[in-house]
Amino acid sequence: MARVTVYSTGTCPMCERTKQLLSKWKIPYDEVRLDINRDALRTFSQLTNGARTVPQIIIDGKWIGGLTELTERHMDNELDELVTD
Numbered sequence: 788m789a790r791v792t793v794y795s796t797g798t799c800p801m802c803e804r805t806k807q808l809l810s811k812w813k814i815p816y817d818e819v820r821l822d823i824n825r826d827a828l829r830t831f832s833q834l835t836n837g838a839r840t841v842p843q844i845i846i847d848g849k850w851i852g853g854l855t856e857l858t859e860r861h862m863d864n865e866l867d868e869l870v871t872d
Contacts, residue, residue, distance in 0.1 A: 791816040791870060792845040794831050798822070802842040805854045812861065814870050846870060 791809065793816050795802035809816050819827050821841065835843045835850050844851050846869045851857065860866040 790847055792819060793817070794819050794821055794827070794835070794843040794845070795841050796820060796822040799841050801854045805842040805844065805857060808854075808857070808861075812866070814866075 791814055793802065793805055793809070795805070795818055797820060806816070806818065819831070821827055821831060831838070831843065834845055834848075838850075838853075840853065842853050844853065844857050849869075851860065851869070857866070860869065
């Protein structure tokens with residue numbers, strides 16, 4: 788299984804929805820809370836090309852975007868090939 792990281796904050800409803808969908812699709816993920824782990828901001832900024840919104844999803848070190856992009860990839864059957872070996 789691929790390594791999925793969700794960058795989020797504790798007050799973001801879209802972050803919660805992203806995590807719910809990943810769980811529903813049985814895709815394990817690590818969460819990095821930017822409101823708690825301020826040291827992660829530099830890595831977040833580098834990985835996401837300076838994104839300023841959350842959630843942002845990284846799969847195997849590749850930035851795929853936020854909830855919209857995650858959902859689009861799932862609907863286009865592209866997500867499975869990203870998260871399986």
